[in-house]
Amino acid sequence: MSSFYITTAIDYVNGSPHLGHAYEKVLTDVIARFRRLMGDQVFFLTGTDEHGQKVQQSARKKGIPPQQFADEVTAEFKAMLPRLAITNDDFIRTTEERHKKVVRAILQQLFDRGEIYLGEYKGFYSTRQEQFLQEKDRNPDGTWPEIFGEVTAIVEHNYFFRLSAYQAWLVDFLKANESFIFPKYRQKQVLEFLKEPISDLCISRPRERLEWGIPLPFDEKYVTYVWFDALLNYYSAVADKPGLWPASWHVIGKDILVPPHAVYWPIILRAAGLPLPGGIVAHGWWTSSGAKMSKSTGNVLNPLELADEFGVDSFRYFLMREMNVGQDSDFSREQFLVRYNGDLANDLGNLVNRTLNMANRFGGGVLPAAEVSEEPEAELKALWERTHAEFIPLCEGFQFHSALERLFAFVKAINAYIEKRAPWKLGKSAEAADQARLRTALATMAEALRLASTALQPVMPGTCEKIHGVLGLTPRGSWREQLAWGRGLDGSRVAASLVLFPRPPKL
Ligand code: MSP
Numbered sequence: 001m002s003s004f005y006i007t008t009a010i011d012y013v014n015g016s017p018h019l020g021h022a023y024e025k026v027l028t029d030v031i032a033r034f035r036r037l038m039g040d041q042v043f044f045l046t047g048t049d050e051h052g053q054k055v056q057q058s059a060r061k062k063g064i065p066p067q068q069f070a071d072e073v074t075a076e077f078k079a080m081l082p083r084l085a086i087t088n089d090d091f092i093r094t095t096e097e098r099h100k101k102v103v104r105a106i107l108q109q110l111f112d113r114g115e116i117y118l119g120e121y122k123g124f125y126s127t128r129q130e131q132f133l134q135e136k137d138r139n140p141d142g143t144w145p146e147i148f149g150e151v152t153a154i155v156e157h158n159y160f161f162r163l164s165a166y167q168a169w170l171v172d173f174l175k176a177n178e179s180f181i182f183p184k185y186r187q188k189q190v191l192e193f194l195k196e197p198i199s200d201l202c203i204s205r206p207r208e209r210l211e212w213g214i215p216l217p218f219d220e221k222y223v224t225y226v227w228f229d230a231l232l233n234y235y236s237a238v239a240d241k242p243g244l245w246p247a248s249w250h251v252i253g254k255d256i257l258v259p260p261h262a263v264y265w266p267i268i269l270r271a272a273g274l275p276l277p278g279g280i281v282a283h284g285w286w287t288s289s290g291a292k293m294s295k296s297t298g299n300v301l302n303p304l305e306l307a308d309e310f311g312v313d314s315f316r317y318f319l320m321r322e323m324n325v326g327q328d329s330d331f332s333r334e335q336f337l338v339r340y341n342g343d344l345a346n347d348l349g350n351l352v353n354r355t356l357n358m359a360n361r362f363g364g365g366v367l368p369a370a371e372v373s374e375e376p377e378a379e380l381k382a383l384w385e386r387t388h389a390e391f392i393p394l395c396e397g398f399q400f401h402s403a404l405e406r407l408f409a410f411v412k413a414i415n416a417y418i419e420k421r422a423p424w425k426l427g428k429s430a431e432a433a434d435q436a437r438l439r440t441a442l443a444t445m446a447e448a449l450r451l452a453s454t455a456l457q458p459v460m461p462g463t464c465e466k467i468h469g470v471l472g473l474t475p476r477g478s479w480r481e482q483l484a485w486g487r488g489l490d491g492s493r494v495a496a497s498l499v500l501f502p503r504p505p506k507l
Contacts, residue, residue: 004040005244006032007234009252010047010092013073014054015295017080019286019331020253022303026316027283027325027400028251029086033458034395037479043244045237046081047092048074049230051223053127056212066212070095083304085312085461092237094214094229102236103229104217106272107203110161111218115271118219119160121202124151128296132202159204159222166267167198173266173276181262182281182398183326186254190262201264203228231265235274247277254326255292257282281398284328293331301331313460314340314501320400320459321408337504345501347411348452352467352498354415355445358423359494367446367472368439369490377444380417383410384451384485391455400459407455414448417441446471446489454482463500470495 008028011021025046032044050070059069074093081088092099110116124133128149138144144151171194174180174187181187204222205213213223238244246269252261261280269276285292288299307315318339323329359367370377387410394403418441426438453467457479468475472492475482 001039001041003043003243003248004032004035005043005238005247006035006045007247007250008046009250009256010049010094010230010233011077012052012054013048013050013070013077014058016073017077017303018293018295018300019303020293021077022080022084022307023286023319023323024251024253024283025081025086025088026084026319027281027323029084029088030316030320030400030458031249031251031281031398032087033461037458038392039478039480043090043238043241044088045090045092045234046086046088047090047233047237048077048094049233050074050093050095051213051229052226053210053212056210057127059212067095080304083307083312085316090237092233094233098240099233099236100214102239103214103224103232106232106268107224107228108217110271111159111216113271115162115165116159116203117162118157119200119202120155121158122155123153125154126151156206156209158202158206159216159219160200161203161228161268162271163201163264163267164198166270167194169270170194170263170266177279180279181257182279186257186262186282186326190258193258193263198259198263201227227260227264228268231260231268234277235269246275249279249281250277251281251283254282254284281325283325284323286323286331287328288331290330306336310336310340310504311462311501313463314344316459317344317404321404322401324401325398340501340504343408343411345503347408347415348463349499349501351411351415351418351445351449351452352470352500354418355442355449356470356494356497358418359442359446360496362423362427362438363442365494365496367489367492367494368443369488370440370443370447371436372433372440374437374440376417376420377440380413380444380448381485383413384448388451388455388483395458404459407452410448411452414445414452417448418445443490446492446494447485447487450487450489451483451485454479466498466500470498 006028008024011017028044032042036042055070056066059066062069078091107116121132126133126148129147133148133151171191174191178187181190203224204216205225207221207223210223213225214229216222216224234247234250235245250261257280266276287293291297291299293300318336321339359365387406390406391403421437421441423438423441426434426441449467450471450473453464457464471489472494473489
């Protein structure tokens with residue numbers, strides 16, 4: 001069994017979870033479930049990023065200590081996970097002792113080796129982005145871009161990490177590991193970014209300006225700052241769990257790829273003498289009428305409301321079917337309803353109902369064995385073989401939207417098979433050959449439905465379980481074995497009916 005360690009970004013606790021956060025958890029969960037079904041020993045980590053200026057400010061505004069503020073928001077992020085059927089194995093908070101201990105140990109080690117030095121910083125500071133700015137960040141007319149909010153000029157002593165010393169190494173590494181970043185075109189963007197010389201990374205803030213952080217072990221007048229703290233969560237969570245580091249994949253949004261994950265993180269690991277992760281999956285943004293959904297713009301959607309209204313599996317299906325991992329997707333309730341009513345209620349929901357209905361009407365509620373294999377059966381089976389052969393590699397390559405597209409084409413084909421076989425007509429015929437065809441049709445539609453629902457398991461785990469339940473099936477063998485045509489349901493007693501996707505009350 002190979003070990004597969006996967007992480008999400010850790011979320012800032014300066015606002016409630018929204019669709020972007022939910023998507024990343026669902027995507028990572030689908031990958032984690034898929035790998036588990038493929039036989040890997042999976043460890044799935046998520047968590048919250050709790051230090052920094054914004055949290056300090058928000059807590060002050062509310063008149064409560066930052067820890068209490070972070071506790072309250074973290075509770076919301078944690079509560080979201082079971083409601084989205086997320087199967088994380090651990091949840092790390094950057095305010096936990098286990099994390100702070102590792103961050104301080106690594107900082108000390110790097111400081112002792114001369115990788116961290118005290119320097120003077122003259123520059124501009126954006127409180128909103130918690131970021132130092134340079135002249136080149138200004139608008140052509142000399143003003144600061146809106147996203148930075150209020151910008152102030154400052155001079156202060158701070159600690160710097162020798163990022164620039166590793167630039168050439170990183171370029172070589174990325175050239176030698178072409179699949180380090182998914183999608184591949186983003187790796188090219190990183191190499192493009194690395195064509196310009198990079199500066200050393202300022203990793204501290206004086207405590208008089210920022211109290212809410214991890215104090216530097218070698219100079220307690222400073223706290224470490226943003227990325228040096230946050231990125232290390234991936235390692236601190238498993239530092240005491242042998243065999244887990246390095247991570248297989250870090251799943252993040254494209255906004256935090258360059259430079260944090262694609263430049264700072266590999267270099268921090270390299271400098272600390274730790275192995276590098278297998279790779280980084282950078283997904284795109286959910287937008288609303290073209291604009292990124294974010295806390296600061298306010299166009300956010302509460303993912304839990306949708307999951308509660310339409311069921312968590314429908315929500316997961318929509319996210320995975322709609323988003324081509326890496327690209328952006330626009331969210332609208334209308335589009336959600338198109339998928340819900342079309343793919344789920346009409347295609348899958350109807351298929352389940354017809355299968356149960358006919359097995360009850362023509363088979364007394366017990367599934368028969370297939371007896372003949374004529375063209376309609378051969379065609380459907382051949383389509384399954386093709387779908388199956390494509391489905392697994394597409395999932396391995398994070399192409400879930402295409403994998404689901406193929407799978408739902410198969411679901412449609414099962415419905416078409418039923419139309420072609422028309423059991424309601426065969427049922428009227430007294431001929432033995434037609435009766436054999438009828439039994440075959442009942443067996444075939446049930447078998448095809450079993451296969452489709454089994455393949456759906458990583459994305460729609462509850463739905464898969466319900467369908468197996470009404471088919472009277474107790475899955476046996478590995479997932480791969482279950483995906484083979486002809487494992488047979490004959491003799492299974494089916495349920496009377498199952499409403500999977502009730503019609504929404506309003507459009
Ligand atoms: N705390 C940092 C990450 C540190 S990781 C060591 C952070 N937090 S965040 O709360 O702003 O974002 C968390 C994740 O959600 C990021 O990967 C980000 O890309 C993702 N999303 C936030 N808004 C998003 C959308 N509108 N759409 C999709 N995902 C986006 O960044």
